[in-house]
Structure formats: structure tokens, C-alpha cells
Amino acid sequence: MSINSQTHIERRLLDREPSRNNPDKESPFTNDYSSRIQYLNPSSMTMAGLYEKTISLPRPIKPWHRASKGTTERFKGCLTEIFPELKDLDEKDLRDMEKKRHEL
Amino acid sequence: MIFVYHFLSSPKTRYLTSKSDSFLKDIEKGKYVGIITSFTIAEYLAVTKGVLCNKRNGQVSTGEITTIKVKFEQFIDQMGITLYDSDSLASKSPVFSECENVVERSSAFKGRYDRKWHNIRGADALHVALALSVNAEAIATFDDDFRGVGGSINPLMLSEVY
Numbered sequence: 001m002s003i004n005s006q007t008h009i010e011r012r013l014l015d016r017e018p019s020r021n022n023p024d025k026e027s028p029f030t031n032d033y034s035s036r037i038q039y040l041n042p043s044s045m046t047m048a049g050l051y052e053k054t055i056s057l058p059r060p061i062k063p064w065h066r067a068s069k070g071t072t073e074r075f076k077g078c079l080t081e082i083f084p085e086l087k088d089l090d091e092k093d094l095r096d097m098e099k100k101r102h103e104l
Numbered sequence: 105m106i107f108v109y110h111f112l113s114s115p116k117t118r119y120l121t122s123k124s125d126s127f128l129k130d131i132e133k134g135k136y137v138g139i140i141t142s143f144t145i146a147e148y149l150a151v152t153k154g155v156l157c158n159k160r161n162g163q164v165s166t167g168e169i170t171t172i173k174v175k176f177e178q179f180i181d182q183m184g185i186t187l188y189d190s191d192s193l194a195s196k197s198p199v200f201s202e203c204e205n206v207v208e209r210s211s212a213f214k215g216r217y218d219r220k221w222h223n224i225r226g227a228d229a230l231h232v233a234l235a236l237s238v239n240a241e242a243i244a245t246f247d248d249d250f251r252g253v254g255g256s257i258n259p260l261m262l263s264e265v266y
Contacts, residue, residue, distance in 0.1 A: 068184075072125060077112065
């Protein structure tokens with residue numbers, strides 16, 4: 001059955017006067033949902049999906065850019081160099097810090 | 105915590121610092137696009153200030169706080185990590201109400217070694233909600249509390265990936 005013929009059937013059902021003596025057993029809308037989906041323009045469905053996913057983000061304070069080579073190595077242990085008392089920190093101290101973070 | 109571990113790296117610290125180092129090197133190479141928010145800076149400052157107070161058994165001056173903060177900002181600048189303002193994000197999307205959803209969606213996780221139950225907490229939920237608001241795909245962490253996070257974001261457990 002073509003989409004046009006389905007439209008015709010649906011239009012007939014919608015336009016029909018309800019009869020008190022012979023009421024419809026089922027609402028004409030009961031089975032309409034599947035055929036109505038086909039009337040949607042596929043492109044508009046695609047657009048609808050896109051609209052849902054579109055989010056407006058504020059401008060970042062610092063935008064992304066390629067990293068300067070060697071940055072990770074340059075900053076490794078940078079705070080222990082500034083604050084000598086932090087040179088004593090060992091693995092257990094870091095684990096304790098992680099545990100304290102859990103308590104937040 | 106990843107930044108803190110990296111900045112506190114020394115010959116005495118190996119496990120957490122080496123894993124943080126490997127992850128940050130991957131960001132540097134372009135394997136991941138790093139995104140943080142101003143709330144990340146607040147946590148970094150709080151942890152660093154706390155550890156310094158405890159180690160010296162004394163206060164941390166305003167000047168020292170500035171130094172700690174400047175180091176972080178220099179690192180973020182040179183790493184090309186995107187920094188978002190948490191306040192701006194909260195004004196664009198419902199971040200705080202999302203925290204409740206994050207907690208509801210998450211499932212608890214029983215630690216393999218400590219045998220304790222871990223679940224998303226308040227500050228964790230805020231990190232996740234902010235990450236969701238910028239459409240982040242994963243949240244990099246060492247914290248088992250994030251393991252059960254649900255929805256469209258995945259935990260990137262650095263203890264396992266590296």
C-alpha cells in the first residue's frame with residue numbers, strides 16, 4: 001500500500017461523523033501511529049536529532065591548542081622544587097591524600 | 105589529583121606519579137583532548153595547601169598560594185588543556201540539579217583490594233555534572249568512587265589504563 005493511499009484512508013477515518021447507533025469499536029487513531037511516522041520528511045527527522053544534540057557552550061577561559069613539546073617533563077615535580085619540605089613525600093603520603101579526597 | 109601527583113613527583117613517589125606522567129604525556133601527544141573547569145583548580149589548590157600545611161605544620165602564605173596557582177596555570181597553558189569557567193557552565197545548563205541525577209544513576213563498586221564499597225559523592229558528582237555539561241566522553245581519575253558513574257560518560261581509570 002502506498003503512502004498516498006494510506007493518507008486517503010486516514011483522511012476518511014478522521015472526517016467520518018461518529019455514529020451513535022454504530023459506534024466505532026476502536027478509535028481511528030489506534031493504528032495510525034506507524035503510518036504517520038512515514039509522513040515525516042526523513043531530513044526533518046535528521047534535523048530533529050541534530051537539534052537535540054546541539055548544546056551551547058560558553059567560551060572557555062583557555063581554549064584547546066596543541067601542547068608545547070616537553071611540557072609534562074618540565075613540570076614534573078615542580079612543586080617539590082619550590083617547597084623543599086615536600087621532597088619527603090612518599091607513596092604512602094600520596095595514598096593518604098587520595099583517601100582524604102574520598103572523604104569530600 | 106593527577107596534577108597534584110605530577111607536581112609532587114619525586115624519587116620516593118613512583119606508582120601514582122608515573123601513571124599520571126604517562127597520562128599527561130598522552131595528552132601532550134594529542135591522544136586525548138584535556139578539559140578542566142575552574143572547580144578542578146579549587147580542588148588542586150585545596151589538596152596542595154592541605155599537604156603543605158601538614159608537612160610544615162604551619163600556615164601557607166597568600167604569596168605561596170599564588171605561586172602554586174601560577175604553576176598550575178602555566179602548565180595548563182603549555183599543555184593546551186581547555187579550561188572552562190564552572191560558573192559560566194552552570195549558567196548555561198542545570199549543573200547542580202544534574203548532580204542529583206549523577207548520584208541516582210551511579211552504581212556502587214566494591215573495591216578489589218580494600219573490600220570497601222565506593223560510590224559517587226557530592227564533589228565527585230559536581231565534577232561529573234560539569235564534565236557532562238561540556239559533553240566530555242570520559243573522566244580521568246584514580247578514584248574508585250567514579251567507577252560506577254552512569255550515563256553518557258565513562259570513567260578512565262588511570263590505575264588500569266597505565
